[in-house]
Amino acid sequence: MSFKNFPMVPRVVYGRGSAEQIEEIAEPIRKNGYPIIYFADHCFENKSLAHHIPVKRNDKIIFIDTSEEPKTSYVDKIRDDLKEEFGKISGIIGYGGGSVMDMTKAVSLMMTNPGSSADYQGWDLVKNEGVYHAGVPTLSGTGAEVSRTCVLTGPVRKLGMNSDFTPFNQVILDPNLTQGAPKDQAFFTGMDCYIHCIESLNGTFLNAFSKSYGEKALELCKKNYLEKAEWDDESNEDLMMASWHGGMSIAYSQVGVAHALSYGLSYILGIKHGVGNCIAFDQIEEYYPEGVHDFKKMVDKFQVEIPKNVCAHLSDNEMNKMVQVALNLVPLWENALGKNWKEKINENTLRELYEKM
Template sequence: MSISVFRTPTELVTGIGSIAHIGEKAKKLGATKVLVLTDKVLKQTGLVDKAVTPLTQAGLPVHVIDEIMQEPPFENLEQLASQVRGRGYDVFVGIGGGSVLDVTKALSIMMTNTGDVRDLVGIDKVANKGVPFILVPTTSGTGSEVTCNAIFTDTRDQVKKGIVSPYLLPDVAIVDPELTVTVPPSVTAATGMDAFVHAVESYTAIRANELTDAIALHAIKLVSRSLRQAVYQGHDLKAREDMAMGSLLAGISLGNAGVGAVHALAYPLGGKFKVPHGVANSLLLPYVMKYNVVSNIPKFAEVARAMGENVDGLSLRDAAMQAVHAIAKLSCDVGIPASIRDVGVTEEDIPALAAEASKIDRLLNNNPRWLTAADIETIYRESFAGKLFLE
């Protein structure tokens, strides 16, 4: 067995109604003045009050900033940091989707690390632990509440970039499925498929191990059986519970085993074409999987089984390919675009996308099959043609 390190947040609080415990958790972290970070849309829904009320009931003064952008650029971080510094906040709370959670993580370390935040891009470049923080996801998808990663848009290079550090793990993560019930179908689909991508990619990653394999497979099972129901019958609390736990488990697996080529190819789509991260990942997953299958046929066959596919009597190779088609069907059923044409990409854009994706070694080196720039361009072209959905 090779040496591996397993990381999770210090404390995980899960279950229906678990948000009610946020006040006591903040006080245990030594809070005397709390900053709640969110976005304007979520603030308007009233969900933010689900966190603010128990915090104030615990006797804590609370200030809310709702200026976090979707798919946030580094400029959004810098602007927020200028508002927060020197105000005496000693615990941050991020409540929202992946963008909110990632910004909360980054602001925490920006309070204790000097210099340009762009200098922190990469692995283990953060010198000092940040302000204590609590993360509360309101979507089931990014898994950001349990990962060491924070992803931002670099508007200069038109590509997504990641900060990776154990200091980005929260002191407390609270995962309450009730907070996801009102998420619209399109967002439920995109975030839910994002969780599925995390599970599949981390399960088949080079850095996968026995711990992450077990966690990722269960995440695949939960998402496969409940995503359609969560999308089209959003008030089905059992489906929402499955998705919340599936996202959490996929995030833990991602945070420890990492991901691969799907994310590498998705980053330029997000940076240049402003495609939401979950949509970009979901759209590319079947095409990258089709390429990766031969790298570990037994594992891909297990993905099919975890998805509930009947593979009895099939050869191992056919069972593995069944996983690819089952994923394509799941993605299609919940309304994910079938082709990168549908998000504004032209054939002329493909070489530049491939050139940009081929630079993302941090992710490509963890992919189960080596990809050249030509391979990456081929995958983009297949996803442009939508071939997998036409078979």
């Protein structure tokens, strides 16, 4: 038997105000005068966070457009622009939610690997270590800060660059940075973590490693989304750790039905990942009855509106493509339903699920 030799983030800083140590952390990675590139969500342009990024010498801030899910074409363009302007860089440090985390990891890898990022969508296709890359999450829930993938929408599929070279070299977990996020955005991102846990803990790939992380993440999600009367400062800290543990829970397992369906929604309709997960999860009580029951209670408590009828006006061609995108995510279906998953899921059953959304 061959066991997966999973790479973990080698360095982590945690604590309120820890992001103020970025300059101290970044300085030793400078090489031969090459710049450090900072990625930041475009929502921070002209805001206080951007003014605290320690740009020095020939460093540069690039504000990442997160209005859409990360695309391979966007990754390739930023890579090409950086190579044209600087030739080489010392590293990339990304501030933001899951989209910025994934862009940071992807561009880092593409600075040292030839071709298009679309060539590396899949498992263990990346051959060369990327440039130094660090993540500074400003939203909690995706687990992107700890995962070995960066999910991208390409010309023919939505799929991650899953490799041992993808995880960050450094992560800075500062709960102060997650305060003040828009309510709906924070909820949808938090639900990504909750759904990670439900799918991992109910999957056929479950083992003691995944279970220990998943159970803790689920405990923290339920505490803050179901049991507490209101969100507070401690909640920001709890969800930051839930995100970390939720990401670790799928390191040795996988996600499941909601994520597979969400990938299809994102590819065809451009729906953001966290929102797509919620749209899908809301309709799959037959697969995760207890998890969906609690999810609906969370939605009611936080008064968040889950989009409805998003697939109502799709053409047959669009619906068929959406079904194929979801159906091709074999590891997710196998984790959710077992090795004989094809006896339970086919094009017709997926189409029926999408028609409910």
